[in-house]
Amino acid sequence: MTSQTDYVKVPEDRLAVVIGENGKTKQKIEEKTGVDLSINTKDSRIEIDRKNADPVLGWKVKMVIKAIGRGFTPQKALKLLERRETFELIKITEYANTKDSIHRLKGRVIGSNGKSRKLLEEISKTDISIYGKTIGIIGKPERVSPTIEAIKKILNGSPHGNAYKYLKDAIPDEKEISYVRKK
Numbered sequence: 616m617t618s619q620t621d622y623v624k625v626p627e628d629r630l631a632v633v634i635g636e637n638g639k640t641k642q643k644i645e646e647k648t649g650v651d652l653s654i655n656t657k658d659s660r661i662e663i664d665r666k667n668a669d670p671v672l673g674w675k676v677k678m679v680i681k682a683i684g685r686g687f688t689p690q691k692a693l694k695l696l697e698r699r700e701t702f703e704l705i706k707i708t709e710y711a712n713t714k715d716s717i718h719r720l721k722g723r724v725i726g727s728n729g730k731s732r733k734l735l736e737e738i739s740k741t742d743i744s745i746y747g748k749t750i751g752i753i754g755k756p757e758r759v760s761p762t763i764e765a766i767k768k769i770l771n772g773s774p775h776g777n778a779y780k781y782l783k784d785a786i787p788d789e790k791e792i793s794y795v796r797k798k
Contacts, residue, residue, distance in 0.1 A: 621663040621677045625684030626747065630659050633683050640689045644679060647696060648672040652680075678702045682753060686746030694742070694753055703759050705750040710770040721745050723769050731775055735762060738782045761785035 741754030
C-alpha cells in the first residue's frame with residue numbers, strides 16, 4: 616500500500632505565501648483538490664494528506680506547494696492542477712559554486728530589468744521564477760523542455776540571442792500540438 620501523505624519543506628520566507636492572507640491560499644488548495652494541509656511553522660514543513668483527494672490532484676498538490684516555495688505566485692502554481700501542466704527546476708549550483716557566480720548567472724537569466732526572463736516566458740508561453748539557487752518553469756511539457764535547454768545555454772555562457780533563437784525553433788507551433796487538446 617502506498618503512503619497517502621507527502622511532506623514538502625519550503626523556505627521560511629515562502630510559508631506565508633502558501634498559507635495566504637487569512638489562510639485563503641491553503642483553503643483554496645484544499646477545496647480544489649480534497650487534500651488536507653497541515654503546516655508546521657517551526658520547521659517550514661507542510662504535510663499533504665491525500666486520503667480524501669482525487670489521486671491525481673492529490674499528487675499534483677506536492678508540485679503546487681514546491682512551486683510556491685520556489686517563488687511562484689499561488690495563481691501561477693495552481694496552474695499545475697490543470698491537465699498537462701508540469702513543473703521543473705534547474706539548480707543553478709550545477710553551473711556555479713560561489714555566491715558571486717550564482718548571483719551573476721541569476722542576473723544573466725533575469726536580464727536587465729527582467730527583460731531576458733520576460734522574453735523567455737513570451738517565446739515559450741511558460742512561467743519562470745528565479746528564486747534562491749533555483750530556476751523554476753511551469754508550463755506544458757512540450758514547452759518546458761526546450762525552455763530548460765535555452766536557460767541552460769544562457770547558464771553555460773551562450774549569447775542570449777542564440778538561446779532565444781534555439782527556443783523559437785524548438786517550441787512547437789500551436790497547430791502541431793492541437794491534436795492533443797480536446798476542443
